[in-house]
Amino acid sequence: MDELLNQVYHEIIYNLLIHPPNQALNVLKNHAQVVDDDFLQVLRETVITLGERNCQEDSDFLNKLVQKVEESGGFSTLLAQVAPPKPAETQAQKVAPQQQKTATPKIVSPEKQSAAENLYNQGTQQFQANQYTAAFQSWQQALQLYRELQDRRGEVNCLGKLGNVYQSLGQYQQALTCHQQALTIARKIKYRQAEANALSSLGNVCYSIGQYDQAIEGYKQALSISKTIEYRVGEANTLGNLGNVYYVLGKLEEAIKNYQQALTIAQELNYRFGAVNFLNNLGNVYASLEQYEQAIAYVDQALTLARTLNYRFGEAYFLSNIGKIYQAKAEPEQAKVYFEQYLELVRSIQSPQMEANALQHLANTYKIMGEPESAITHYQQSLEVHRQTQNPQGEAITLSILGQIYQQLRQTDTAIQALQDCLKIATPKALPTECLAAGSHLGDLGLSTYNWQLALEGYEQAIQAIEHICTGISPIEIRSEIAKESSEIYAKQVQACITLKQYEKALEFVERWRCQRRVELTDSSLFPSSGEVQSLLKKYERLQQQLHALHLRRQSDEMKQLTTAGVRLNSSVTFKTESEILDTLETEKQKVWEDIRRLDEIVAEQLQVNGLSLEEIKALIPDETTAILSFYSTAENTYIFIVRKTEIFLHICEGEGIETLQDWIEKSWVENQKNHLREWRNKMIEFLSELSRRLQFNQLISDCLENCNELIIIPHLKLHHIPFAALPIQLEDQTVYLCDRFKIRTISSCQMLKYNQHQNQTIDSNSIAILEDTTGELVLTRYECQKIDKIYQVSQEFYLSGETATVSQFESLIKQVQIFYMGSPLRFTSENPLEAELQFNDGTISIAQMLAWHLSELLEIVIPSLKLENQPLDFYELNMRVFNRFLERGTQRLIYSLWSLEDIATSLLIWFYYQNLQQKSCTEALRQAQIQLRNLTGQELEKVYKPEILAYLKQQQETKNQQKINDQRTLLAWKCQQDYPFESPYYWANFIIYGC
Template identity: 30%
Template sequence: MREVIDLLLQILVKTSHSSADKKIVYPLLQDNLDKLDLNFADLLRRWSKNYFAGESPDKAQTVAGIISNFGTLIGQFPQGNLASNLEIAIVCFEVIEIIFNSEEYPREWAISKLNLGNAYGNRIYGDPIENREKAIIAYHDALKIYSCEEYTREWAETQTNLIPLYSAKIKKTKRDDNYVNLDKLVSICNAVLEIFTQDRFTEKWVVIKNNLASLYCDTPHPNRSNNLELAIDICNEVLGVLNKESLFEEWANTQMNMGIAYDKRVQGDRQENFNLAVQAYQNSLKFYTRENYPFTYAILQNNLGNAYRDQGLATSAINYYWLALEIHTHTAYPNESLRASRNLGNTAFKSGYWDEAIKGYSIAIKAVETSRSWVKSESRRQKILEESIGIYESMVQACINAGQIEKAFEYSERSRSKRLVDLMASNDLYQSGEIPPVVQELLQQYEELQQKIDKERQSHKSDNNRSQTRAAFQAYNEAIASLETEKQQVWEKVRREDPVLAGEIQVNPLSLSEIQKLIEQPNTAILSFYTTNSDTHIFIVQKNQITLHTCTGQGLETLQGWINQNWLLPYMNDYKRWETQINSILRELAERLQISELISQHLQGIEELILVPHLLLHQIPFTALPTGEYQEYLGDKFLIRYTPSCQILEFCKQRDSVGTFNGISLQYGTVEDAEDNLPCARFEGEKLAQMYNIPLENRLIGSSQATSNNYRQLAQQVQVLHSCHHAQSRLDNPLESQLKLAYGSSITLGQLMTPSWRLSQLVEVFLSCCETNLGTPSLTDDILTLSTGFLCAGAISVVSTLWSVNDLATALFSIFYYQQRQEGKNRPEALQQAQIQLREFTKLDLNKIFQEVEAREKELIVNRKKYPSGSIEHEQWKCEYNMYAKLNRRIKEIENYTQQFPFSDPHYWAAFICHGLR
């Protein structure tokens, strides 16, 4: 520490005495490259703050000026770790704001903002988009002082620096809007050129001209071909003026732009354009050598690779990409490394060089994951992965083409459910420790906003029960929408404070052998689905082997698009029609997935399946897929459970504390008919309470008890939680999916996924509600549902539903399930048997239940005479009687059905699935 402080002081002294002369300061930096790291940046920040706090204004002002000059020097220093150099520069320009504020020192403040913008514009650490936005903000701050009239030159320099940032923004967003469109940027360039003229400011004139050339090269535009010609003309104009000897760097930059323009050129002879592009790049490399400018040297190698690739010369292109990757490693320059390695992988893939493609994609994936670890914002972490998900897909396909099935499976697993994995990992960090105060404060804000939303929902409550239980695309009223947006922003802050998102812990991907250890029985297999552009691959993982089954031609459009058109959209838009089509849709899907061949070729001797769906396959009731045998479903032949990813299954296994409980000590809790409108749920709760002797204090019955606060307290006390009431999935805003509770209150998915919901004692959750596992997965295959929310909160197993379920069928199914559990069956066994019981349930069986309900109804009528009207006892009697009367009517409705087996159709029994452990 002392050694680094001494170096800092030496640097500041040399910077001061030499008037920030590079020739004096750079040799000192060169001799101490090993110390110019992030620790140096942190020490500089702390030292500066302490110094400024204890010194007189005059001395502080002087030192702030020296630090500002050093920031400029280190930001331009071409040696050592460029990423660390820029971090040090950023610290320099940020700490001096303590002294140079905009009111007292407007000029110095503007200079620091200009320099800060330069540093963020070139920053390597962090998220490129966030860095670019910070740079833009800093430049606009500078422009608050630098008006064109008063500070003409400074205004022009700031605008010059803004141009490439806005150009990158256009290129990234693929659209033109407001200030960022091409025409306006060209107008700004022209305005600046009136100040930085060729004869008076040749060097700056060249910079602007090169910016114009880059704009014409890189900006999407209908007249792209003409713009490329303009870029070439500009480069030729500049080269006609430049003196290579005196402005060597500017000459090299112009040559680089010339190369890009010729490589992308549409007009002219293709071979000639290629030759001119290569020649221009080679000219640029005369200045940007590997020894003196390794970073830019590597960019030029990547550009040369592109030129050779576009010419169909794959081998040469790959060689140039490797030269770029020698400098642009995934650990030091992840964004540049991603660009070159993806180019390498794609070029090799297109040419059928599978091993080379695998090497390239391997680096690209490491670069993506490094970039994610540098970003705190969860939404940006997710976006980074979504933008790069095609790399994982190509990697999986390249591995399969190379016959490397194990590696293909590992990368398919590595790509999925990253957001859920991060959430589960970070929530687990809080299991044994206190939530940090800053997180606690944000959680309080989050809860308060949720209460406001609940209150607003109650005031706009719909009388349409179907809309309360169906997935909602509808737009909420403006007040709720505004509150949801505000709550989302707070949620993002909560996650940003989370250690895993700050990169303080790493969740390592699982190897095949580690995944195989999750398979407890030799007759159990993991079926992991993965859809690429062309095919759907099914990896069959057993304890001692892995095989692959490919459904050729069932790619993203042909399979996933088909599911969207034939399953999801009909469910959303025409529920009754969807119900009638379930069997035919599932028959066709079984054919598309080649279920019969899959069983005969890969699943002989297998009795249990752990399904890892992909994308919209998460919505499919695999248990109801026909096997090809007469009237046999997949759920008849195999025990079935689900997991969003093998990584999440491992989390559940690590949490498994069921061994610490025995059958006697397990505490059960129920939440029943929270809105007083589901008589079957009341009946369901009564039956479960009788079966497990659940005490009244562990039962939340009706709107008088089933509040969100009581729910939360109960969930923290019991090991088995059974919820039978309304729920609603929000496909348009998954974090607002909710368990609907008393008086318009709710528990949302967003709440479940915050660190305040720590339910480490939960062994099992049964969500006997509608749509608790209905969700549309993101590109990264994250399925955000109430079911996965409970997995994040700590549960090791969750039974949930894929669609809006029938209330009587659900009550019966739940009772059957717990009867099977009482007999000692594990969860998938109990689920399977309960589904079979419900399918085979006859009207005669229903009559037995009807007799029991009718007897209780008559008993309650007798009780009416025991209590005076208006008494508490009379109200309790009335409430229970109404429930049984309604239940009676439901049963009579079913009795009027013509079918002998009233619940035999899959839409009654196939929605129930089990996530997690057995």
């Protein structure tokens, strides 16, 4: 059947019902070009539906008409009995112009033709009864018969039906295949209307799986054909579909434009069922724009038209919609009036599921009005109806809301029971959104009543739902929305574990949170672009899209269900069928994920959370003298988990929670560095001393870090901005810095340690590459590069001069060497750190481009200069979104600067580091370099380094840098006059090692 004619068919049926029975044939005659076998099937379906809804008189009348048509051998024979109507063409006739009809092929076998039609009709009835498998089999058999008969139109119809059932089952790839086949045949037989329908159907599938660009393209092609063949109803419906896509994309002006055009055509055609929906859609858009009066005006027009059409379900929905707009407008009393009318109407038409929805809307309104008892009464009534109609999803949602209200009323036991009953239905896989809400509230109840085991139970369910909803290929808007909720829920779960002294479990949840954040921040465009993994990724993405679309459909309201499934609302049968489909898809998706993990563990762990156990974490610690310090702030406290090779400790910084500690760091360190640089620099030691005190580092070292000489620090949030090497501590009654006691490296999670185990390396002239400053902004970069060159005797082809370095040279070298020193600034010009770029004379290279290369040999990247333009840099996000990507691809470590520093200090520190790296590990090399620079005297600077720096500056002839050169000379002279010119952490603590 032509799906876009469905609304027109229903309008004809409406006319049959409102006219006297003796006028029925005249009504059909006036629409002779539309009433065909497809219309007859819609008529049969309506007979069944009306019977189910106790509209027996109308059902009997239409059933007699169906029998009459069948007895006479079809509409054409029956209508021949009626005198020809007036020659004027009706608007409905324009729906399917005669010249577009294709000739029916000669029937070779009447018996086979009849069998095909019977199977086709049987499939439709089975689909209406939610018997998807049976319907599929019937249509498959009908398709085979139509092909044997060479009935191409029947073949197209069956393919469309099969595509629709695949879409209903969430099997979108198969749906696309069916509609594409229908499109190919329609084009071959030049059946333009069927071509338009197939394109629209393809658009519908793409819309369902969130491929909005493809949906728009399909709709636009369908629209063009509909205009060409004057298929006005198709044109209107396609414009409406375009409006739907633009609405979802937030392009509200475009949505309004398309809905208005659709409405104009519908009104010209007197296509009232289309007009009523377009009016309502316009109301929804204006409600989203918070233009509530205009929204109400449009929906009220839809309501009036629905009443004129005796379109009772539409009338009910529009009453509900107006009520919801008044709720959004903060006028609950007026909303209540409409919801009461909605309830009265749905009871009169005996629609239990809509009755349950109406009761729920009323209950929500009473809740808003501060009348909890009335709200509970209506929720209880709604719950009873949901149970009577076997609607598990409605039952779960209502139980969750009841639990929340009982919680507010301090009826704790009743609240717990309601939420636990909800979670029996709303599992993380079946109803993840409802599970997230109920689990979170159950956990909160546990916290508020000090029932920590109950808190663990609730938050565990909520966390499983979060990890189920949000994957590495989920739409970014879903990941962003989940991120707002997830952090707080994980934090509460960690708090509950710690209160129960389950420190091991607490750390595992901290790591699960870090893994979840990694998934949330994954950029799927950086996944492998070829090979077996890419093929599996596409399969995984298709399965995830199907799951996402099925969950969205479960959350859609009653009108959306009517729109997508004719007159069929959600039911227990639908829920059961969909649950079976979800289970099958989940099992298949997990199998694909296991296959991906077998081939590429890193990609697999970007798709879904795969947290580590404590034993797995301990196994990542190289020796007895190394410890992991994992920081984690909740609302109340900051916790430091100390993991040694054989044990775990917990250090609690009481009262140092998010607002107390993290917000203080944001204001006193991050914002001051950006806005009050001199003040920030002058107060650096004061701030770091206070931070060390707040984190109780002296006690931490005394209690947990004896016999330890290396720290792997995993910061939390703003602690990623902190130079831990410069934290003052007490050592044998002396104030020293943390780097005087420990080698230090930083990482974002224990999971990342899996990819960065220590590797043996021997540095020679062919294992290191150097890139000078290509911008001409950094005066002493060539000096430090030449010093490194002198140490390692770098091969000439591995040394890129700033003036002549090209993009291709850089790409070639970074793929060959183990260590790359990037003396040129990495410039951040947008909010997306992956767009940060290096500049060359012949172009630029972005981080994203580098990550697309195969860098299997690269172990270390040193980036001494990060240039920020227009916005501050969040090092937590930088580590998660950029530097983690390098570690995942095999790079062992990145050494970068937390703040910009003057050239002299940077050059000396870099030179000291590379000197030390000849004989020491990277962490020890940097530690010693920091101590060397800090202890460098003014006399030594003047005697050893000043002459060669001045000689280098004298060689520089760039006039554009003359002022900078003069400034460096002045600064150098001033530094030489000081006892310890670089003793402040500002000069030596800015570099950190991220990785191993």
